[in-house]
Amino acid sequence: MTVTAPQGFRASxxxxxxxPSGKPDVALVVNDGPSDVAAAVFTTNRCKANPVLWSEQVMRSRRARAVVLNSGGANCYTGPQGFQTTHASAELVADKLTIGAGEVVVCSTGLIGEQLESDKLSAGIAAAAEWLSADGGPAAAEAIMTTDTRSKQAVRSGEGWTLGGMAKGAGMLAPALATMLVVLTTDAAVDADTADRALREACRLTFDRLDSDGCMSTNDTVLLMCSGASGVTPDEATFTELVRDLCHDLAQQLLGDAEGADHDITIEVVNAASEQDALDVGRAIARSNLFKCAVFGKDPNWGRILASAGTTNAEFEPGELDVAFNGVWVCRGGEPGEPREKVDLTGRAVSVTVDLKAGGESATIWTNDLTNAYVHENSAYST
Amino acid sequence: MTVTAPQGFRASxxxxxxxPSGKPDVALVVNDGPSDVAAAVFTTNRCKANPVLWSEQVMRSRRARAVVLNSGGANCYTGPQGFQTTHASAELVADKLTIGAGEVVVCSTGLIGEQLESDKLSAGIAAAAEWLSADGGPAAAEAIMTTDTRSKQAVRSGEGWTLGGMAKGAGMLAPALATMLVVLTTDAAVDADTADRALREACRLTFDRLDSDGCMSTNDTVLLMCSGASGVTPDEATFTELVRDLCHDLAQQLLGDAEGADHDITIEVVNAASEQDALDVGRAIARSNLFKCAVFGKDPNWGRILASAGTTNAEFEPGELDVAFNGVWVCRGGEPGEPREKVDLTGRAVSVTVDLKAGGESATIWTNDLTNAYVHENSAYST
Structure with a gap:
């Protein structure tokens, strides 16, 4: 039941x-309280979609009663008319729920640069309000899908409180959020500061470390709504850890459904002088098309990994680097190590480890391979 | 006759x-003088191949008598044994030509992470020294090809002096040089400072603005050798302009032969607050896999261009951006402009113009689309 698993939430x-497919495309999630505490993280792309511009304003109050989400159009680069559509959506939800428009977060996903059909959207919102129910979570999760092949949902239980979540996103997954809409709900009674800190920490370690294709979206939104309906206030560490764990689960579901991908690649950079160094090296590798093509070809091409590491300013000596594919150290000290023939890349999961030998910090980045199917899907998406 | 077009040069x-193909793979270019002035630019990748480590030392003197180049192996990440192979190559060339090893630049290209077969290389160098001739330029240009489908050569004539050049490179083309070996020769009588300034300026505006796949190579070398055999000393502006023009020609040949590409894309960013802003935006677009897939699909997807621009720190207002494909302004003021149906992307040449409306500076970046053939070629290259 995901976003409706915690008490105090209805969805549809x-x-x-x-x-065009006629599949569900409007979702509504409502927090019936008693609390309306919320936290959100948005794309850092400077060219933001209209719903993001709207929702950033809403979230200044750190309170939200509802979120309305649509697939079938991102409402991005659609100017004042597009902003008007977003605003009207929030007003309509507010009207149906007898709340204020300023309490309604709006999310959109789909093609950018085209106006949403506002009549259809309005009719959809009216219907969504009618269909709200305490077991509407799965229906909401399905309605936000775009090129996703399956809906993404997760639930975690604390002591006397629950956390639920849904996500969509299958391409344009990159740091500073993936193309991705995520709604988290909890009946824990937490204050706005705690919710905000927990969500940021969780995003930093999960969604922000997905780098499927290096492309940053214009619509990314992660929203956490807290109803307080359980009456339980967990300690902050516990709450944060459960939010992080649930976000990790959703992030892995996104990775596993990335457009056209054959392999899920975990890049772990170890013994770095700083966490930032480890991240820089991990991201450089995750963004190398040559590396990603090699993995698609089941080729443990460690040279392309070193060539990527060499584009960063991370602290390391090129002649000291070790690289492993699935635990086989094919590169030792910047030279050929164990025979590459020992590496088997036929499975979907690929692990790459890079040892910088420059300190004690580490970081993990998740990415996918670059495949013919990715090229096909992204050359045909809008046509 | 390219590198042997100017007086004072022999090649083979x-x-x-x-x-494995049995095609030519060792080239030699010799400057018989009277001058031995030279200039070079190398990859800025920190993980450099052995020939680059060697050649950087050679070029500290800003003099060179010969360059030996091999395809069939990059001699990169091959440790002390690989460096030894490079050193032995230079010594052998020096021995055959009765010059010093410190006057011999070495370049290698091909797969990284594997030792070169030094016996074969030595035999090849001995043969190359035997075959040196004043019309050996085309043979040299052919011997440095890897996945190139054709050799790249160009010649320019000054008043009483000549400039020739050859290049190889078909993938891993990215800023701070492409995967690319370039040898330029001239019989102009120029000093080392002039040669160095002219080469750096030319590279900055040509090879450094190629960004085929965002991947930076470990072996990139651009070498300019000046024999002075014409006895003519052109003024520096004229010399620089001709070097730039010839480099532009070679860069366009590289672009046109990029691995698997269907389209050559020129991205011009205009009305930027600074040249760096224009470059940052141009590069962000050139590195967007989603944009590149869209061009492959003949889809003028300007939303992906704005989304890329939005990841930079360049000065601009998102709601003011204009974008044209092949002269059709499909985006005006951050919104849909002329109908995308007016854009025809069936030809190989695609031009994208982005108007930042933030100043008077501009810059051009050249890239390719992302195709199934690119994925295929780069997933199969080493296997």
């Missing part, structure tokens, strides 16, 4: 006709 | 057997 997912 | 290209 309906078909408004925004998607 | 032979088959040493380093390439």
């Amino acid at each position: 997912g309906v078909t408004a006709g925004l998607k | 290209g032979v088959t040493a057997g380093l390439k």
Whole structure:
């Protein structure tokens, strides 16, 4: 039941006709309280979609009663008319729920640069309000899918409180958030500061370390709504850890469903002088098309890993680097190590370890391989 | 006759057997003087190949008498044994030509992480020295090819002096040089300072603005050798302009032969607050896999261009950006402009113009689309 697993939430997912496929495309999640504490993290892309511009304003109060989400159109680069559509959506939700428009977060996903059909959207929102229910979580999760092949949901239980979540995103997954909409709900009674800190820490270690194709979206939003309906206030460390754990689960579901990918690649950079150094090296590797093509070809091409590491300013000596594929150290001290024939890359999961021998810090980045299917899907998406 | 077009140069290209295909793989270019002035630019990758480590030392004197180049192996990440192979190559060339090893630049290209077969290389160098001739330029240009489908050569004539050049490179083309070996020769009588300034300026505006796949090589070398045999000393502006023009020609040949590419894309960023801003935006676009896939799909997806621009710190207002594909302004003021149906992307040449409306500076970046053929070629290259 995901976002409706915690007490105090209702949700729905309906078909408004925004998607040519006729699949569900409008979702609504409502927090019935008693608390309306919320926290959100948005894309750091400077070219933000209209719903992000709107929702950033809403979230200044750190309170939200509802979130309305649509697939079938990102409402991005659609100017004042597009902003008007977003605003009208929030007003309509507010009207149906007898709350204020300033309490309604709006999220959109789909093609950018085209106006949403506001009549269809309005009708969809009205229907979504009618269909709200305490077991509407799965329907909502389905309605936010775009090129996703399956809906992404997760639930975690604390002591006397629950955390639920749904996510969408299958391409444009990159740091500073993936193309991704995530709604988390909890019935824990937490204050706005705690919710904000927990969400930021969770994002930093999970969604921000997904780098599927290096492309940063314009619509990314991660929203956490807290109803307080359980009456339980967990200690902050416990709360933060459960939020992080649930975000990790959703992030891995996103990675596993990335557009056209054959392999899920975990890049662990160890013995770095700083966490930032480890991240820089991990990201440089995750963004190398040559490396990603090699993994698609089941080729443990460690030379392309060193060539990527060499583009960073991280502290290391090129002649000291070790690299392993799936635990086989094919590069030792910047030279050929164990025979590459010992590496088997036929499975979906690929692990790459890079030892910088420059300190005690480490970081993990998750990415995918670059495949013919990725090229196909992204050359045909808007046509 | 390219590198042997100017007076004072001999060259050759032979088959040493380093390439499984049995095609030519060792080239030698010799400057018979009277001058031995030279300038070079190397990859800025910190993980440099052995020939680059050697050649950087050679070029400290800003003089060179010969360059020996091999395809069939990059001699990169091959440790002390690999460096020994490079050193022995230079010694052998020096021995054959009765010059010093410190006057011999060495370049290698091919797969990284594997030792070169030094016996074959030595035999090849001996043969190349035998075959040196004043019309050996084309043979040399052919011997440095890897995945190139054709050799790249160009010649320019000054008043009483000549400039020739050859290049190889078809993948891993990225800023701070492409995977690319370039040898330029001239019989102009220029001093080392002039040669160095002219070469750096030319590289900055040509090779450094190629960004085929965002991957920076470990072996990139651009070498300019000046024999002074014409006895003519052109003024520096004229000399610099001709070097730039010839480098532009070679860069466009590299772009046109990029691995698996269907389209050559020129990204011009205009009305930027600074040249660096224009470059940052241009590079961000050139590195967006989603944009590159869209061009492959003949889709003028300007949303992906704005999304890329939004990841930079360049000065601009997102709501003011204009974007054109092949002269059709599909985005005006951050919103849909002329109908995308007016854009025809069936030809190989695609031009993208982004107007930042933030100043008077501009810059051009050249890239390619991302295709199934690119993925295929780079997933199969080493296997």
